[in-house]
Amino acid sequence: MDQRLARFLLPKLDRRFGLRLAATALVVFLACRFVLRPTVVSGESMAPTYSAHGFNFCRLLAFRNREPRRGEVVVLRYGGERWMLLKRILAFPGETVEFRNGVLHVDGAPLDEPYVQYPSDWNSPPKTVPEGWIFVMGDNRSMPMETHVGGCIARSRLIGKPLW
Amino acid sequence: MTVSIKTLRIAVAGLILLVAGIVAATWESEATRVRKVFASVERNLHKEGSENPVATALRAKRLTETLAPSARITIPELGFDVAMNPDRIQREALYVLGSADTLKVTFESLRVQVDGDSATATADVLVVGSSTEFGRGRNVRALTTRLEKDSGQWRFRSIRLDPIVK
Numbered sequence A: 001m002d003q004r005l006a007r008f009l010l011p012k013l014d015r016r017f018g019l020r021l022a023a024t025a026l027v028v029f030l031a032c033r034f035v036l037r038p039t040v041v042s043g044e045s046m047a048p049t050y051s052a053h054g055f056n057f058c059r060l061l062a063f064r065n066r067e068p069r070r071g072e073v074v075v076l077r078y079g080g081e082r083w084m085l086l087k088r089i090l091a092f093p094g095e096t097v098e099f100r101n102g103v104l105h106v107d108g109a110p111l112d113e114p115y116v117q118y119p120s121d122w123n124s125p126p127k128t129v130p131e132g133w134i135f136v137m138g139d140n141r142s143m144p145m146e147t148h149v150g151g152c153i154a155r156s157r158l159i160g161k162p163l164w
Numbered sequence B: 001m002t003v004s005i006k007t008l009r010i011a012v013a014g015l016i017l018l019v020a021g022i023v024a025a026t027w028e029s030e031a032t033r034v035r036k037v038f039a040s041v042e043r044n045l046h047k048e049g050s051e052n053p054v055a056t057a058l059r060a061k062r063l064t065e066t067l068a069p070s071a072r073i074t075i076p077e078l079g080f081d082v083a084m085n086p087d088r089i090q091r092e093a094l095y096v097l098g099s100a101d102t103l104k105v106t107f108e109s110l111r112v113q114v115d116g117d118s119a120t121a122t123a124d125v126l127v128v129g130s131s132t133e134f135g136r137g138r139n140v141r142a143l144t145t146r147l148e149k150d151s152g153q154w155r156f157r158s159i160r161l162d163p164i165v166k
Helices: A001-011 A016-032 B007-026 B031-042 B053-065 B084-100
Strands: A035-042 A055-059 A072-077 A078-093 A096-100 A103-106 A133-137 A151-154 A158-162 B067-077 B080-084 B104-117 B118-131 B135-150 B153-162
Touching: A001 A103, A016 A035, A016 B104, A078 A103, A078 B104, A151 A158, A158 B080, B007 B153, B031 B104, B031 B118, B031 B135, B053 B067, B053 B084, B118 B153
Parallel strands: B067 B153
Antiparallel strands: A035 A055, A055 A158, A072 A078, A072 A158, A078 A133, A096 A103, A133 A151, B067 B080, B104 B118, B118 B135, B135 B153
16 A cells, blocks of 8 residues: 555554644534534425435524525524524515415515425415514425414524525 | 741742632632523423322422512413412422423523623523323423522522514
């Protein structure tokens, strides 16, 4: 075996290797804590855009210098930092939202949502998004509305967006 | 016996460091004490299977001790807004602990703000449990609490649970 390859695969467990390992572990820890948080999608509420058990990273600095846009998929803190929601932002404070026969209306006008692929029959009364809150919903509206976690959520719970 | 000034200085510095270390290790901020109340609730609402009724009663008693007399519990989505006396609190705690086969309550993102003898604490509360009556379930709610310090003991004065997504 080539000597360099052998050294790569079977490194000498010396002080230098220990330092490298510690530095790598520190960089990975900091990156996962402050920049890219590994996440696993559970549930089908974002199908077909994201399917259950898919792996992704949450970009924690995505909204550091800009506000989120309508239609953008975002990650929200739900049960602390361990349990997060992957949803699409659909309305902002002051806007009124309602579902009419499965079509989301914002301020009375139907919203063009090409990412919603499954048929839906949702209906809901008009609701105004309060100040400091945003309106989010998943792409899969074929499930019963009561079992779908979506609606108004505090803006402060927005932590980032998926990497892909 | 003669002790040099240098040795004396080192001894005094060592003593100061030792005292500072003991104070740092044993000193507890009020926020830490409030967090301990939440930890106690987590411990007493943790159940992994059937248990001795005496142990359940003991847990219920410990939970009751974390609440001030006539603590107000508000759950707007259920239209529940009641000030409970200790007897009722204990009865409710016994019912919850007795009817659950397994139960785990966790407070996540706990934030505590202390202002004299009162404190406000917010958290996301995760409840995972199962019972023969209701089956398995998990739930998350936003928790807002007010606590007050009475005879050196922090107790919940009010508890409010709101849905995170409305």
